Amino acid sequence: MAKIKLKRAQPHVDMTPMVDLFSLLLTFFMLTASFRPQEAKVIDSPSSVSEKATPDKDVISVLVSSDDKVFFSMDNGSDTSAHFRTKLITEINDLYRLKLTEKEITKFGQGSSFGMPMKSLKAFLNEEDANKKEAMQVGIPMDTVGDQYPELGIWVAYARELNPLAEVAINGDANANYKTVKKVMDVMQAGGVNKFNLVTNLQKEEAKPEDLK
Amino acid sequence: MAEIIENTGSGKKKGGRRAPKRMGAHIDMTPMVDLMCLLITFFMLTTAFSKPKVMEITMPEKDTDKEETEGPKVDAQRTYSILLSEDDRVFWYHHGAVPKDQTFPESITETDFSKDGLRKILLQKNEKVFTEIYELKEKVKKGELVLIEDSLNAQIKRIKKSDKKSPIILIKADEKTKYRSIVNVVDEMAICNIANYAIVDIAPEEVALIEKTPKK
Numbered sequence: 475m476a477k478i479k480l481k482r483a484q485p486h487v488d489m490t491p492m493v494d495l496f497s498l499l500l501t502f503f504m505l506t507a508s509f510r511p512q513e514a515k516v517i518d519s520p521s522s523v524s525e526k527a528t529p530d531k532d533v534i535s536v537l538v539s540s541d542d543k544v545f546f547s548m549d550n551g552s553d554t555s556a557h558f559r560t561k562l563i564t565e566i567n568d569l570y571r572l573k574l575t576e577k578e579i580t581k582f583g584q585g586s587s588f589g590m591p592m593k594s595l596k597a598f599l600n601e602e603d604a605n606k607k608e609a610m611q612v613g614i615p616m617d618t619v620g621d622q623y624p625e626l627g628i629w630v631a632y633a634r635e636l637n638p639l640a641e642v643a644i645n646g647d648a649n650a651n652y653k654t655v656k657k658v659m660d661v662m663q664a665g666g667v668n669k670f671n672l673v674t675n676l677q678k679e680e681a682k683p684e685d686l687k
Numbered sequence: 688m689a690e691i692i693e694n695t696g697s698g699k700k701k702g703g704r705r706a707p708k709r710m711g712a713h714i715d716m717t718p719m720v721d722l723m724c725l726l727i728t729f730f731m732l733t734t735a736f737s738k739p740k741v742m743e744i745t746m747p748e749k750d751t752d753k754e755e756t757e758g759p760k761v762d763a764q765r766t767y768s769i770l771l772s773e774d775d776r777v778f779w780y781h782h783g784a785v786p787k788d789q790t791f792p793e794s795i796t797e798t799d800f801s802k803d804g805l806r807k808i809l810l811q812k813n814e815k816v817f818t819e820i821y822e823l824k825e826k827v828k829k830g831e832l833v834l835i836e837d838s839l840n841a842q843i844k845r846i847k848k849s850d851k852k853s854p855i856i857l858i859k860a861d862e863k864t865k866y867r868s869i870v871n872v873v874d875e876m877a878i879c880n881i882a883n884y885a886i887v888d889i890a891p892e893e894v895a896l897i898e899k900t901p902k903k
Contacts, residue, residue, distance in 0.1 A: 489716045496723040503730035508738070520870040523877055524742040538866065643741060648867035652771075652860045655869070663749050671741035674870060681878050683821060685802055686810050 514587045514611055515539040520648040521677035528673060532639045534630060535673075536662075537587055538646040542654040543613030544626060547587035548633045548640070558636050559583045565632055572596055589613045592625055616657050627661045634665070645673040744873060747885050766855045767812065769805070769872055770795060770889065772897045773863035777805055777872070791892045797900055800871050809879040812854040819846045820880050847882035856884040861894050 508530070517537055531552040537545035551558050560583035567574045570592055574582070578599040582588075589611045590598055598610045614626045623631070634640060642662060646655050659670065766782040778795040798804040810817055820843050826832040827839060834842070847853070858872050869886070876884045 489720060493716055493720060493723070496720065496727060499727050500723055500730070503727060503734060507730050507734045519739060520867040522740070522742045522870055522874040524740050524874070526741050526743065528739045528741050645739075646866045646870075648865070648870070650866040651862075652864040652866050652869050653862050655866050656860075659746060660749075663746060668748055669743065669745045671743055672870060672873075673739050674742050674874075676740045679874075679878055681806060681810060681817070681821075683818060685806060686814060686817075 514545045514589055515543070515647075517645050517647045517673075518649070519645065519673050519675050522672075522674035523677065523679050524674060525676060526671075528643065528671070529641060532637060532641060533643050533671075534633045534637075534640045535587070535643040535645050536626070536630075536658055537589070538644065538650045538654050538658060539613075540647040540649040542651050543589055543611065544616060544654065544658060545587040545589035545611070546614055546626065546629045548629075548637070550583075551637050551640075556637070557583060558633070559585075561636055562629075562632055565636075566592065566628070570628075574599070591615050616661055624661050626658065627665050630662055630667065631665050634667070641671055642667050642669070643671040643673055742870070742873060742877075744886070747887065762855075765852065766857065768857045768859060768893070770893055770897055771858070771860040771864045771868045771872065773861075773865070775800060775865070775868050775871075776897070776902075777868070778897060778900060779805070779808060791890070791896060795893075795896050795900060800868075800875070805872070805875055806879060809854075809856075809875060809881060813879055813881055816846055816850045816853050816882065817880050843880070847880065850882070853882050856881055858884060858886045859889040859893060860886075861889050861897060 515537060517539065531549055533549055535547045537547065539545070548559055548562060550556060560579060563574065563579050563582040566572065567579065572592060572595055574596055578596060581599050582595075585599075588595070588598065591612070591614070594610055598607060601607045601610065614629065616624045616626050618624050630642070644655065644658060662670070763782040768780055768782065770778040770780075772778070776797065777799060778797050780792045780795045798808060823832070823839070823842060823846070827834055856876065858869070860869055873884070873886075
């Protein structure tokens with residue numbers, strides 16, 4: 475009987491279909507991805523039936539966290555070369571003498587929402603430690619000091635001046651106090667903003683004639 | 688494992704003729720698959736599928752100059768107030784035929800955010816507009832009526848405006864109200880197709896009325 479020479483088989487799985495599938499999935503996810511913007515605080519939005527999508531560009535958003543801190547954020551606009559954030563901070567820097575360096579201004583331009591008084595902005599931008607950064611975010615002051623405008627009002631006013639197309643979105647946590655949200659609205663109304671977009675989650679609900687009875 | 692079999696005969700050796708080796712070129716795809724897995728996971732986790740929606744509200748303009756401006760004349764018979772307080776409590780009262788100065792009722796009725804609570808009350812007050820819009824929407828749904836979204840919205844708007852007896856809702860929230868209550872109420876206005884509503888400041892008398900009402 476002939477000896478069968480056992481072939482040392484190197485098992486290999488044909489991975490081509492898998493790779494094909496993966497490529498497809500990857501392409502799909504890459505194309506559909508719209509990244510969640512990094513927010514300063516996790517906001518649990520209340521739900522509503524509204525189906526109007528949040529505009530992704532030209533928004534001035536004010537976050538109200540569950541512990542009633544207020545954060546401000548502005549995007550760079552639909553024309554990214556406009557660099558609204560950088561312009562905004564440059565203007566505020568000049569006006570309120572924050573003594574920010576070029577580097578800090580660039581850093582601000584790339585950041586997202588922030589919530590601290592103007593005077594601690596410089597320290598915040600230089601802080602590397604995430605925990606300390608978090609502790610610095612005490613919210614933007616909304617009180618009128620002397621004859622000064624509340625800081626939130628200043629930010630919104632300059633942001634609106636730079637980008638007149640911008641809409642104001644209020645992203646409030648479901649558990650935030652209405653008092654804070656009201657104050658935010660009051661500050662904005664003093665600046666001439668009367669239309670607000672409240673950010674909510676979609677939850678379909680419909681009233682039927684049966685509900686009448 | 689699959690791997691690239693390197694051709695030992697490199698280009699330098701020009702002299703030696705070699706029979707071209709037949710080889711099934713298979714490339715080791717494992718690292719690529721690894722990387723892809725990682726990327727897919729990353730994208731899956733960072734993608735925000737359900738984009739947040741926005742609810743538009745327009746606040747009544749503030750009188751910046753203290754000048755006493757005559758507000759729009761509102762039929763008190765049509766006006767209802769919804770009061771909000773902590774722990775998602777909701778109250779409502781009918782203004783009734785109040786002549787000029789605002790007077791407050793003796794007591795207010797407590798309700799809740801359920802289907803049989805606030806929604807029922809609002810629907811009953813707004814029955815005509817609601818049924819008209821509902822029938823219109825049903826017709827579009829069933830295909831009896833072909834309308835593009837814009838003209839449907841325009842029609843809904845017209846229906847809302849046409850009823851001169853539809854309720855006018857004033858939403859008032861006290862200091863302890865949570866933000867979600869306000870959103871809930873405004874949402875309820877959208878569900879019930881209320882044409883006229885506004886968020887206004889609460890009067891101290893109304894706060895007292897809320898306090899007077901015993902907790903359920």
